[in-house]
Amino acid sequence: MSTFAAVVLFAGVVAYAVLGGADFGAGFWDLTAGGAERGRRPRHLVDESLAPVWEANHVWLIFCLVMMWTAFPTAFAAIMTTLYVPLGLTALGIVMRGSGFAFRKVVVQTDQQRVVGAAFALSSIVSPFFLGTVAGGIASGRVPTRGYGDPVTSWLNPTSVLGGVLAILTCAFTAAVFLTAEARRRDDDELERYFRRRAQVTAVVTGVVALVGIAVLHADAPRLFDGLLSRGLPLVILSGACGLLALLLLSRAAPRLLQGLAVAAVASVVVGWGVAQYPYLLGTHLSIQVAAAPTSTLWSLTLVAAAALILVVPSLALLFSLQQRGRLEA
Amino acid sequence: MTLASLAAAGASSVPSQLLPAREQMAFTLGFHIILVPFGVAFTFLMLIANYRGIRRQDADAMLLARRWSQVAGVLFAVGAVSGTVLSFELGLLWPGLMGRFGAAYGIPFAVEGLFFFLEAIFVSIYLYGWKRMAPWPHFWSGVPVVLSGIGGTSSVVAANGWMNQPGGFQVRGGRVVAVEPLRVFFNAAFWFEALHMLLAAYMVAGFMVAGVYAAGLLRGRRDRYHRLGLAIAFTVAAVVTPVQIFVGDVAAREVFHREPAKFAAIEMLPHTSTHVPETLGGVLIDGTVRYGIDIPSGASLLSGFSPDTKIYGLDVIPAPVRPPDDLVTTVHLAFDVMVGIGFALLALALWFAVVWWRRRAVPENRWFLACTAVSGVLTVVALEAGWVVTEVGRQPWTVVGRLLTRDAVTTTGNLWLFFGATVLLYVVVGAATVYVLRLMRRHWQQPEGNGEEDVPYGPRTRQDAAVPAGDAA
Known part of the structure; x- marks a missing residue:
């Protein structure tokens, strides 16, 4: 039962990493799109493809928080009291990002657009970086069971920095693939080339960082390293293969297939982390079973998850299909 | 706020994080709660306008609906992210609460997450569906927004109600070992708190929007568009206001029966007695009520329908957990402000009703419009005051009888x-x-x-679909 709750929680983490990640990544491309004139068209595509979906994608984060504190309350408190610096900064970053994005759609003067746009784009990079360091802190076992771990080294350490950098890169990669697909859907060759090039570059950079990362994990988080290269190995390979395939097919494949491959690449590496860590929630000192809330709580969460499956998943499918058929317009 | 005194009261083991944590929670919650009515109730006004626009081919109503949806879009985004901060804060500021009671307290939030999901999805569909969707499907895509707004608000208030009247769980060795989810969610404070908050949301949205159009009318924009905007919003607010006063009265009596400590603070009553006067205004200094206006036996009559009704005073609260004087004063005055504004708005609603009944038209004299223009701000003040009553009135407890706020706060x-x-x-x-x-x-x-004046629900043309992405939004 507790394993099931952990799986549901982790499904939320994966969904946020992929969907929320793509939105964060779009902010990355927004920031790097250059001056007002040069960056106008890519920014417009970012705006159009992000506006209808980012709030729904953002809810996955709430889902993770709620699942965590209800199903694994002590672990939640331990994480929060240890990693409060990056988490607090993430929270503020999220406020900046969401409101900056919402405001940018309304203001018309270029200089004002620049200010709110920069707030949106900059926080789109800061937030995933900090969330990545949080993931690194948890994965490398730096959160003690009772919480109140080291407020600095818990997130300023090799694994965390690797997590932060990888988070930014994977977000940028997914977003670039999504935007390539979106540009193709609109028959916009120029933007398609624009984002394809960026997807290729980030894919290569991500691959290199991931390879370097193996060495980092070997030195800094041996248990995670072992887990990833034994039980998690198929998933790591799958992730690499999907990324590579997406890279090769970038100029040919149908948009939907491309998006699928990018999603699979990110999702499988995140799942790989989960598999490597199982059956522990924190390091090797707090197991899922010990951390879990009473069974009746887990049952009620299961009911909520089932209701989500029945209500939320079709609604999300409706939203995405309306968007991809061009029925939603800012 | 009056928190410094609380920190001083239990000087023994008060973490230095308590004061900033409380200030931050109050500030961020107070910010977020202003946005809540716009996601929950403003969208209802929007749908009324939209319905009227389609049904009666009413171009003004349709324009109102479109513009309101744009406003709702901006406010929903700010509300979504400021609500996220609150989720983080529950862990960052109150790990003692979440770590110990998350297994019970978290359940209403899980339900809320579900509603929030639906709300976010359908807000997007509705907001971005104006141009390309058919009229009725588009209208119906807005209905889940209103329904999930009601569900989401109720869930969050369920969590708050549980803090006031905790139930449905057992603790052994400092851990929650058994939970009855339904009793957690539908706790004794749930019904009146949730109803009270929902009606408050509809009042805030109604009077706020009515106030905007009243200000427009005052500035000489006396057209049908402004009258309609005022009429739709004010009608909803005017219908809700008397209901709210009734629910508020029931709620106060529930608090009298079930949360005697909070009720003593609301009534600012130092000593248990019968024939308790209803004190309007005033402050509590050194355990004595000063400067208030007393209505003889008022409080006893209101809470038990008889002057003989005994009301527990602050003296029955054990000294270590007794709220200090200035905290009691805060709760009492906040309650008075809330109730005072409620009755002022009731008078305004009656004014509207009388004019409507006699002339079948929105009153347009300057006094009425001026009062309406400020009514929106007053509802927000009342909303905040109401939350001060329930939150500050619970201190020093976070979970009444179970967890002191100073034990809930982070210590790092x-x-x-x-x-x-x-x-x-x-x-x-x-x-x-x-x-x-x-x-x-x-x-x-x-x-x-x-460019937004062009007809919504236009047919989708080839040309439309291939609009060059030349002009940034």
């Missing part, structure tokens, strides 16, 4: 820095929100509009 880090950064960011975001809304209004007031 310099929270003043976090608080300062948060205030700075929120001030900027708040100012930008106001600026952006005014900017939208300025676009709308330009004679030619900004």
Whole structure:
């Protein structure tokens, strides 16, 4: 039962990493799109493809928080009291990002657009970086069971920095693939080339960082390293293969297939982390079973998850299909 | 606020994080709660206008609905992210609460997450569906927004009700070992608190929107568009107000029966007695009530329908957990402000009703419009005051009888820095929100509009679909 709750929680983490990640990544491309004139068209595509979906994608984060504190309350408190610096900064970053994005759609003067746009784009990079360091802190076992771990080294350490950098890169990669697909859907060759090039570059950079990362994990988080290269190995390979395939097919494949491959690449590496860590929630000192809330709580969460499956998943499918058929317009 | 005294009261083991944590929670919650009515109830007004627009081919109503949806879109975004901060804060500021009671307290939030999901999805569909969707499917895509708003608000208030009247769980060895989810969610405070908050949301949205159009009418824009905007919003607010006063009265009596400590603070009553007067205004100094206006036996009559009704005073609360004088004064005055505004708005609603009944028209004399223009701000004040009553009135407890606030708070880090950064960011975001809304209004007031006047629900043409992405939004 507790394993099931952990799986549901982790499904939320994966969904946020992929969907929320793509939105964060779009902010990355927004920031790097250059001056007002040069960056106008890519920014417009970012705006159009992000506006209808980012709030729904953002809810996955709430889902993770709620699942965590209800199903694994002590672990939640331990994480929060240890990693409060990056988490607090993430929270503020999220406020900046969401409101900056919402405001940018309304203001018309270029200089004002620049200010709110920069707030949106900059926080789109800061937030995933900090969330990545949080993931690194948890994965490398730096959160003690009772919480109140080291407020600095818990997130300023090799694994965390690797997590932060990888988070930014994977977000940028997914977003670039999504935007390539979106540009193709609109028959916009120029933007398609624009984002394809960026997807290729980030894919290569991500691959290199991931390879370097193996060495980092070997030195800094041996248990995670072992887990990833034994039980998690198929998933790591799958992730690499999907990324590579997406890279090769970038100029040919149908948009939907491309998006699928990018999603699979990110999702499988995140799942790989989960598999490597199982059956522990924190390091090797707090197991899922010990951390879990009473069974009746887990049952009620299961009911909520089932209701989500029945209500939320079709609604999300409706939203995405309306968007991809061009029925939603800012 | 009056928190410093609380910190001093239990000086023995009060973490230095308590004061900034409480200030931050109050500030961010107070910010977020202003946005709640716009996601929950404003969308209902929007659907009324939309329905009327389609049904009666009413172009003014349709324009109102479209513009309201744009306003709702901006406010929903700010509300979504400021609500996220609250989720983080539950863990960052109150790990003692979440770690110990998350297994019970978290359940209503899980339900809320579900509703929030639906709300976010359908807000997007509705907001971006104006141009390309058929009229009725588009209208219906807005209905889940209103319904999930009601569900979401109820869930969050269920969590708050549980803090006031905790139940449905067993603790052994400092851990929650058994939970009855339904009793957690439908706790004894749930029904009246949830209903009270929902009606409050409809009042805030109604009077706020009515106030905007009243101000427009006052400035001489006496057209049908402004009258209709006023009429739709004010009608909803006017219908809700008397219901709210009734529910509030029931709620106060529930608090009298079930939360005697909070009720003693509301009535600012130092000593248990019968024939308790209803004190209007006043302050509590050194355990004595000063400067208030007494209505003889008022409180006893209101709470038990008889002057002989005994009301417990602050003296029955054990000294270590007795709220200090200034905290009691805060709760009492907040209650008076809330109730006072409620009755003022009831008078305004009656004014509207009488004029409507006699003339079948929106009253347009300057006094009525001026009162309506400020009514929106007053509802927000009443909303905040109501939350002060329930939150400050619960102190020093976070979970009544189970967890003291000073045991719930985190004991690490310099929270003043976090608080300062948060205030700075929120001030900027708040100012930008106001600026952006005014900017939208300025676009709308330009004679030619900004392209949004074209007919919604237009057929999708080939040309439309391939609009060059030349002009940034």
